[in-house]
Structure formats: structure tokens, C-alpha cells
Amino acid sequence: MTEFFIRRTLQSVLVLFLITLVTFGLIHAAPGGPFQMMLAPGLSPEAMKVQAHNMGLDQPLPMQYLHWLGNLLQGDLGYTFKNHLPIGQVIWPTVENTFVLMGVAWLLTLIIAIPWGIYNSTKEYSLSDQTASFISYIGFAMPTFWFGIILQQIFSIKLDWLPLADMYTMDKEGQLGDLMMHLILPVSVLTLSFLAAYVKYSRSSMMEVLDKDYIRTARAKGVREGKVIYKHALRNALIPVITIVALDLPLLVAGAALTESVFNWPGMGRLFVQMAVAREYSVLMAITLLTAVIVIVGNLIADLLYAVVDPRVQLGKRGGRSA
Amino acid sequence: MAEKLLEIENLTAGFLTVGGTVKATEHVSLSLDKGQTVCLVGESGSGKSVTSLAIMRLIDFNGGAILEGSIKFQGEDLAKRSQDDMIRIRGNKIAMIFQDPMSSLNPVYTVGDQIAESIVLHQRKSKKEARKMAVDMLRLVGIPAPEIRARQYPHELSGGMCQRVVIAIALACDPVLLIADEPTTALDVTVQAQILDLLRSLQKELGMSILLITHDMGVAAEMADRIAVMYAGIIVEEGSVSEIFSHPSHPYTVGLLKSVPGLEGSRGDELYTIRGNIPGLSQLPVGCRFHPRCPYAKDICREKSPPSFTVGEEHQASCWMYMEDGGAAAWQQNESEQR
């Protein structure tokens, strides 16, 4: 257990280190150098040199990288170029907002999708089953942001039932009811775009399990059919679903970038897009790292859950399913 | 005469598919006395398993159904019972063990829990008592250190151990009938013998009847009081074990017996095989189902399916050979000359 934990953590640290290298490398591969545009235009070449020196830009790249990494390890993410705000201060509030949106949407997806998929596995070809596969085809093919726009047109503009965008109405900040109203549309978009896939996963996983010999054994024991499903089949069927849920974590953060932009939700995804347009490279680097950490931690949790659900998995013996 | 425990009459079971119903067994009649062991022998695809699933009414879960006939068990017709009634019978009065022990156990529960579940379901016992009884059951089926094993998961046990656990689950509620569907096929030869021994001694101890399904004539010889041979969904021959082995009467049974590799034969001897394959259920031949593979097929075999003829004491065979005595005698003589 501990050995597994240590090994996985080391592996994660290695991946994170590689990610810092990749992002740092990418940014410094930008034509003309990353910080060119940050220097005030119209400066004399001498003045530019002075400023570059102050920012440490005249040092060789490896030194710059080590410097940046050192600061990062001390929790110093640096400052934004434009307003010279500490990056941490810019990012943290958005992280919280994204988590609100993401968490609600994700929980809702799982709460709806897993029971639905299980229901469909026992009622093959039923109306419910076909509805799910119809939604899945549409869900896979539809651009989420477009779906958001359409919802806005219908429910905000035409019917005027729900707020068009933002997290709170002005001067109602912090009110739960208001937040809920603002959550409905973006959460619907996120949920509907993920729902179909999860229904399909849990359905096919459940169907596979229901075909297994031990299900027949359970029935031969005289176990009620309902109990066969929720006691004998469900735990086995959830094992692959957990994997897929964990591997989809990055998708959810990224999906939030689009949805957040459409609904003007002050989250990390929208911040990333804004900062990309504004070319605030340090912020981009910080967010990329942060999401990578979230994803890696998510995978780690999934592995632990996996071991809890499936006794066949011995934590020490698994080399990481992602490899 | 002994008391009849199970009486299957005219059982036709099949599957509902898009193309219509497909009958996997047709007009199967079979009976089982108390304390007796009957073997259902045949190749895979001959409908043995379907028959056993029909008795348990588990066939309903495989998209199948009982189309005709009755299954009288202790006087009541299981074919007419609802699934709600069946869950009280399954695992309690009738228990079943399956072919592949490794996959027959749920990987996410300990073996002790899986045995205890059956006890809790059918007996008024608390979970704690049931766990204790589960350990006793493990001891009964000959598992060493049962207290430790009860807390282990199936993947931690060997195949033979798993089959013992499966047997323990089946016997946990003291069934009067045990249906064993190829219980030794997936196991090593030495383990096979152990499991068969175990089944025999437990039968003696608990006094249950066994319906043993196998494709292995050797297993049947070792275990059975009576044997029923199935081919393509119908029972082609039925009789006591001594009758079947001393006077095999259906050409298919003869073929089966000849194709068992014996230890006495010399190495150069070619193994006997019945030519051809068992037909698919959707392409059953007209007439006797065995005629395309039968070395003695006559014109009538290609046209009409044979009824069952009595060929000895409590010994029936469905073959046109026995329509008039002359034919039978001629054929059997021919057989003995070949030997």
C-alpha cells in the first residue's frame, strides 16, 4: 500500500516535471521570445536590455528554467505582465468557481447516468435504451458551446426564464438561490454532453457482467433479481466505469473552458482563454500545471478506488493502467 | 420402487429469437429417484445444459423459455411456477454447480460471504451464524484451514478449491437435488477425481439426488446409477449404467463409447471418431436427427424420427433398428463381430 503510494507519487512527480519542461519549452519556442511583447514599445535598445536584465531574460534558458522552477516550488507563481498582480491571486478565485460548476455538473451526470445505464442494460432495445443511444450520437457530434448558445436563446432570450450568463446577478453576489439559477444552463450543457457516454459505458459494462457465470451462480442460489443486479453485478460493473470517469477528468476541465466562455462563468477555463488572448504566458503556464496536478491526483484517486472495489487488484502490483 | 423426486415429461425448451423460436430440447422425458444419480451425457450443443437450466428455470434469463411439458419436482410442476416461487426453491431444495469454478464465483466478495449469502436467504439465520456455518461448509467440502479460506477472495484460490467452494454454496441449504453441469471439465485430471469422490461421499452423507451433466462417458460410468444420452436436443437412449455399458443400443451411444480412448489399446490404434458434427439447431435434419452421421442409416431414418423402443429392462432407445426384432438382432450381431 505505502509502497504503491510512493511509487505512484514519484511517477506523478516525474510526469509533472516533464509537463513543466514541455510548457516552459513551448513558451520559449515562441517566435521572438515570449517576453518580447511585454517590454514597453518604443524603448531604446539599451533600455530594453536593462529591462530584460531586470527580468532575468538575458540569462541562458536552462538558468531561466531553474529560476522559474525554484520560485514555483516556493509557491511563487510570479506576476502578471500587465497589471503586475500576483498570479496566485488571479487564479485561486477562478479555481473555486470552476469547482462549483464542475462538481455540480459531474455529480449530476454520474447520478443520472449510472442508474440509467444499468436500467438500460436490463431493458435492451426499450424506448429508454434507444433514447440513450440517440442522445449519445447527438452528444458525441454536437459542439457543446453551440448547445449552450441555443439554450441561451431559448431559455434566456425567448422565454426569459433563466439568466443569460455570469455567476451572480449584480448586487446579489453570494446568494445561493441566485447561484443556482445561474448554474442551471451551464450545468445542463455539461451534463448533457457527458451523460450519453456514461450511460453507454455503464450499460455495456453492466451487460457484460450480467453475462458472467457468477451472476448465474447468484441466481441459482435463489437471489432475487433486483439483488442480483445491485449486489452481485453492480460492483463488478462499476470497476471499468471508474477508470473511464477518471480518465475523462481532463475533458471535464477543458469542456468547462468552452462552457465557461459561453456563459461568462468566472472560472479557470475562461481565465485561460482570456489570458491566452492577452498572451499572459506565466498565467497560462500556471494554469496548465494546476490542471495537470488535478488530473494526476484524479488518476491516483481512481487507482485507489479501483483497489477498494476490486479485490483482485493488489495496489503494489499495478504499474499504472495509463502506461 | 423408490420414491420419484423429479419427473420431467415431454419437456421442450428453446430460445425466442428474431427468426422465431428455436427449440434446444424436444420432448425430453427423464425421471430421478430419491438418492439416485442420473447422468445426462452428450456432446456440447446437445441440449444437456438447456435441460438443466430449464429445471432451475434459469433459462428465462438467457432469453429462453419452456415451451411445452412439465417438470414435476416433489409433486409440483416447476414449469408453471413463477420466478418469485422459484427463488425460494433455487439454492434451497434444488442447487446447481457449474462448469467453470473460477468464473462461477463473484470476484468482489469473499468465499465465506458467498456461502453465507445462500444460508441467510433460505434459513432463518443471522449473518454471524451464517458465517460460522459457511466455515463449517468449507470444512465439509474438504478445504483445509476453512477459517482463513472463508475470508479470502476467489482469485486467491486454485481451480479445484474454487469448485469445492461452489459445491459448498450449493450444499449450504441441504438440497434434495443437486444439478452438476460438467463439474469437472475445467479441472486437472487429478483434481477431477477428487471432486467426483467428494460429490459421491457427500451424496452418501446428505442423501441427495444428483443430476450430473457431462460429455465424459468415463465420469458417467463412475458416478451414475442411470444414464440418459442426449443428441441434438432429444434423449436417444436411456437405461441403467450397466445396461448402457454392456448393451449400448443406439448407434450414437456406441460411437460415444468407442471414441473413449482406452488404456488397453496399443499406440498405433487410430482413435475412433463419429464422423461429422452435431447439427446446429436451425439446421436439424429431417427424420432421425442422427441419420447423417449414422453408419446404419436406412430410408426410414431419413423420413421419420424414431419413437422410443424398449430394448431391455428399463432400457429405451430411439432408433428404427428396433422396430422389428430382426433388424435389431442383425445390427447387434454385426457390432459384436466388429469387436
Added chain:
Amino acid sequence: MSEANMQTSAIIPPVDVQAVKPLKRPPGPWRTAWSKFRRNPYAMSGLVVLLVFVFCGAFAPWLTKYDPAKIDLMFANLKAGTDGHLLGTDEVGRDIFARLLYSARISLTVGFAVAAGSVIIGTLIGSISGYFGGFIDTCFMRLVDVMNSIPLLFLNILVLAIFGTEFRYMISVLILTSWMSVARLVRGTFLQLREMQYVEAARAIGVSNFGIIFRHLLRNASFPIIVNATLMVGAAILSESALSYLGLGIKAPDTSWGLMLTNAREFMLIDPMQSVYPGVCILLVVLAVNFIGDGIQDSLNPRQKMSERRIDRWRKSFLKSKI
């Protein structure tokens, strides 16, 4: 497997009975696949829709007399059908129908270019990794880990923000973020086949590594690669539209469905239909491509008779509604 199951599967093949009929020349695998594909209504309608879009994209200048980039404020926001503007004009007087046609060009180019590029890179990396194994394999698989730990949309945005939003950069970055699935697939097949007898035999008679990879191993991986590539076309089209929508993809005077949605969104109140057309186009193309991919998968995989099963399903539900 239980005998009962085997028997159900034994019931299905009237098809096999027909196959026994003597043929003049046994059809090759591709021909069989095509004849199977042709009988799949979903795949065929997908193919027709895709061909229509390809046609529209290829012959856009002949299908409309308007220039999609021509701004004419005199004719802004015309209703559909006025003055030969089939779907009207947008807020700066550009013909919407013309823009849709020219957008098809961009989207399909992106889709196919990205799929082709990813297949090439993915196959290369996957086969090297799977064939040689060891250290090379570990390195590549860590790289895959890193790529999968960053939300790919973020990575796309990051690269485009750094390098600029030119068309070629967009295609390259989309390729760089989508080769992983192909690589994994090829590697998996290779690992499976590497130890097979015939590969050993080829090695023993002195076939070069290169020859083994191309002649023996890749052929086995080609079917799943094709299916994967088809589905990748749809994914790339969706990514392109998302990036363009966020202002990091196609820029005016070029046009793309995603970009059209950005514009349309600003004028939601005036003309809601403007945001419907491009979204429907994206949905249709991606749906078509996905159906084709599904169809190919069904027709190439002899073990799964998905299309037949789907037809069965429809037939069954039809029966159900009758009874």
C-alpha cells in the same frame, strides 16, 4: 460461456448458409466489407451527407455568386430570401449561405488533414514503441502520459496563443494533440503480435525490422487504425470550431462555422437563426463521419455483427410497437 449462449449464437447464421453457396471468386476482405457497409443504412446516409458537404466545399464558388468575405453595410441583416441571399446576410452584410459553403471547405480540410497527420505520427511512434519495446517504449509512453495529463483544449489554446493562429499552426497543433490514440492502438497490436510465430519466423529468415513492421505488423493494425482515423475527422472538426469560436482559430476574412457562431452570438437578439445554421452544419458533418466510422467498424470486424444487430433492434422495436 454457457452452452445456452452458444446455442443462441448458433441460431443466428442463415448468413453462413448462404456463404456456403459456391461463388465464382471469393470476394476479398475489402469487398466483403464494402458490401456489408452498403447494407448499413446509418453508414450510407452518413456517407451521402458527407459527400454533399464535400461537394459544397469543393464547388463553393460555383454554388453561390456571393463572396463570403465581402462586407457591405448597405445590405446588413437582410432576411432570408431577399435579393437572392438564400439565408440572408449577417450584421456586416456578408451572405450567410456563402459563408456556410466556404466554411465547409475549411472544416473538412482541417478534419481530413488532422486525421491523416495523426495517423502518420501515431503509427510511427506506436510501431517504434511497440516493436522495440524497452527504453524507447517507456519514453514514448511517458510522453503519452504527459499529453494525457493536460487537457488537450488547453494545450491547443496554449500553442496557438504562443505561435499565432495561422491555419498551418492550427492543423499542426491539432495533430500534435491527437496522435496518442493511434499510437496506443498500434503499440497494443504490436505488443500482442510481436511474439507471434510468424513474426519470429520472419525474423529468423532475415526480414529487416522495417520489413516486419510494414509487411507483417501494420497490416494487422490497419483496420482499427482506419476506424480510429474516421472518428478523428469528426473530433478535429469539433476542435476547429471550438478554437475558432474562442477567437484562436480561423480569423476573418477567412470563415469557419465556429467563427460564424462567435459573430452570431453577438447578434443573438437581432437574428437568432444565424447561430442555428453553423451549429447544424457542424452537427451534421460530425454525425455523418461518426456513422461512417461506426459502419466501417461493423463491416471490418467479422466477429461483431453490429449493423445486423442494430437492424434487428429496430425490427424488434417495430414489432413491439405493433403488439
